[in-house]
Amino acid sequence: MNYSPFTTWIIEHGVQEKTLELFVAITIIATIVSLFRYIFGTKSYGIYAPIILAIAYSYTGLKYGLAITLVVILVSLLSHAVTKKIRMHYITRIAINYCLLSIGIISFMIVINELRLGLENMVSVPPLALISIAVLSDFFIKQFIQKSLKTSVGTLVGTVLVATVGWFVITRDYVATYAINNLWIVPILIFANLLIGQFKGLRLKDYFRFKSVLKEKNDDTKK
């Protein structure tokens, strides 16, 4: 592949092509996360979880990624339901959750191998991508324990949504090719984040949240 002179210079100076691609992808996903957070009001488990998830999805493919996410969440819920009745320390509870998660994912892969279920290529999913998705369990259970299932599910949906958008953007060939050959987009993304960081307006979600306040004010004008 022919790269721009600057990209070629970077690759020639000890940065692997794949590493460069990955870090450019991170800048794009990070900007998507901040855009969703401050403009749309989408809650996610910080910025780390959606970035890792989007990158993991780019290795697994969206179908496999979402299937594994679902398994991780179901096993986490099951693990929590079992362990909450047992009196124990918090970290041991989380540790048991990871043990059950490992068993759950391995079992899931065996089941898929037997039944297929449209996920024939599960065996070729890189293990590191699997582990990256499994990390979601920690975020999910922590918020579930501290707040509520509804809150945690809401944040999970937000995280997966943002990660999916991130996955979609970074896996488009033209985006990847353009970004790697036009590394000036990185300072542009920094500038975009500076702008988002200054945004003081209502988030899209606020319009729904404060609908009753706005409705009331509107009624007043009719009087």
Add this chain to the structure above:
Amino acid sequence: MIQKSKYKDILGLNRRNQEYIRPYNPPSAKRIADNKILTKRVLAKEGIKTPEVYKLIRSKQQLKFLDWESLPKSFVIKPNQGTGGNGIIVFFGKKKGELAWIRPSGDIMTKNDIILHIENILDGRFSMGNRKDIAIFEERVKTDPLLKQYSYRGVPDIRVICFNGVPIMAMTRIPTKRSDGTANLHSGAICVGIDIATGITTYAMQMNTSSPLSDIYEDIETTQDLAENKVLSGIHIPDWDRILEIALKCQRVSKLGYIGVDIALDAEHGPIVFELNARPGLGIQVANKAGLRWRLEKVKDVEVKGIKHGIRLAKNIFGGEVEESIETISGRKVVTINEKVLVYNNKRKGKKEPEKEVARAFMDTGVLTSRMSEAFANRVGFLNTTKYFNSLNVPKKFNSLKDAQEYIDSNVKNLTLEENIKRVAKIVDGEDVKVRPVVEVKVKISGEVKDIEAVIIEDSEYHLIIGRDELKGYLIDTTKTFRN
């Protein structure tokens, strides 16, 4: 269609963080609010009461030596640096002869269960950033009897948001069965807006659990799960001025420019501060059906001279929701006893004459038909009418209503010859019985334009006296009798 300008009244998270929390809440002040023990110390210096601390557990070693027998029947366990009410457990009774305590839901926690919970607190499970924390054994506030009747077991609290030395907005959070006796809105507690001027509750809301979006509230009118549910609007919060005063004192002593103060009403001690919040949530806008942003901007550059001044400012600028809410509930408009109304000119000729005049009106339920002073009637296009009537040489007074009626009966045609005179009426003015012309005039009362019948009288302190006929559909606020 919702008007764009109305969005500007609402305070969103982005603006709250950038324009209010960051510039007005310095890190040193936030540290005080984020640390309950420090908050108690700082507030105690100012003489502000907070729940009494029974014990502090800083380590697992200390927990081992805790004298469980010395704990009272009811108490609260809190993480020192907890957020959003997480990790707080209330006990309101002790199981007889056992080291076990009863929670509001009826669940029982044994000594071992409590030890485990405290260990989780110490491990930082409930604290910001999962930092190691301290567990607080604290006095359980005994709710004021008035608010107690609206609450399901727990303690309702009052949140007052203050900015620049002025109380901006307030609400009360009432525990429900769904919230398991806690005042946590996300768990299902009810939030009720409070009119800052009077301390009277306005609108009530509860989080909609069926909505896929979090933080979506629905209107409710009564409590939800009590044996006898009660209407939530119109509750007069006791000690209101003292609550506002305490909230402002908390702001002054904590040095938080933008603060949410949580106050409970203790049956014995009165207002007692639960905690200070350096990042108060925005749900208070929903409870009050009003935006925070315009209120904050209104007082941003005001020089507030002291606590009393701050309260006075708040009452004058932000009071009045109660009138609006009464309109919403009863469908009636609220008018003050002395109200300025607009009277439309009956015969406007050219642009030189004003289209309408401002009139000082007196709401008088003692008279049936409204009255208008002759001088004012002349100003609003009835000059020919009064001239005509005065030219008729109608007797200035009659001996009795019967005489007046007889006079009307025999002269009715002549008396009503002028086009504006709809009829003539016999009235009692002071001690005299008089016959006066009645005209129809267009007026605007409390935003509503209507045609009313008015008797033109010779002189009056008021331009208009609005009688019973026109006051149907209005509630008269007599507290503002001397406003003019």
